[in-house]
Amino acid sequence: MGLKQIDHGSPEYIKMVDLRNQILRKPLGLTFTNEELENEKNEILIAAFEEDEILGCCVLCPIENERFRLRQMAVKDDVQGKGIGASIMSFAETIAKDKGYKYMLMHARDSAIGFYEKFGYKVIGTPFVEVNLPHHIMEKELI
Numbered sequence: 583m584g585l586k587q588i589d590h591g592s593p594e595y596i597k598m599v600d601l602r603n604q605i606l607r608k609p610l611g612l613t614f615t616n617e618e619l620e621n622e623k624n625e626i627l628i629a630a631f632e633e634d635e636i637l638g639c640c641v642l643c644p645i646e647n648e649r650f651r652l653r654q655m656a657v658k659d660d661v662q663g664k665g666i667g668a669s670i671m672s673f674a675e676t677i678a679k680d681k682g683y684k685y686m687l688m689h690a691r692d693s694a695i696g697f698y699e700k701f702g703y704k705v706i707g708t709p710f711v712e713v714n715l716p717h718h719i720m721e722k723e724l725i
């Protein structure tokens with residue numbers, strides 16, 4: 583498996599959006615709007631591939647000078663639990679640190695809080711609802 587940054591609009595990006603739809607949106611009866619995808623042009627798009635097959639992904643969105651928000655973390659359902667999510671987290675944090683960012687945060691689905699806790703993220707603030715699911719903000723300092 584290899585991890586890489588991919589280009590918006592590329593064939594890899596189309597596979598990424600399809601994976602995100604399968605894992606993050608379709609189960610909730612939702613999809614992406616063109617506007618949402620258009621807004622990703624200036625974001626960092628990360629994907630894990632085994633040859634031509636996409637296994638997982640995430641998106642890094644700069645929200646201010648020192649902070650990146652990690653979004654759209656998804657691993658293909660038949661390969662979850664094999665360390666791919668952990669590899670994506672580590673790759674994403676390395677990119678954020680290389681770019682000089684000091685903090686990473688995410689809007690964590692409550693069902694994924696335990697996953698992010700493995701990498702040292704802590705819940706901050708109060709619960710909220712996004713895509714009809716309970717979420718918490720989680721954050722950590724990148725050292």
Ligand SMILES: CC(C)(COP(=O)(O)OP(=O)(O)OC[C@H]1O[C@@H](n2cnc3c(N)ncnc32)[C@H](O)[C@@H]1OP(=O)(O)O)[C@@H](O)C(=O)NCCC(=O)NCCS
Nearest residue numbers: 655656657662663664665666667668690691693694696697
């Ligand atoms: C959450 C997700 C990205 C994790 O990726 P993964 O490849 O399955 O995770 P890994 O195999 O790398 O797991 C790393 C560690 O986190 C743990 N873990 C994984 N998912 C977890 C979860 N939902 N809750 C608690 N712990 C979890 C694993 O047991 C493993 O622990 P270990 O190091 O002690 O063995 C993936 O399961 C997924 O895509 N889920 C559905 C979409 C989703 O919820 N995305 C997050 C939205 S905020």
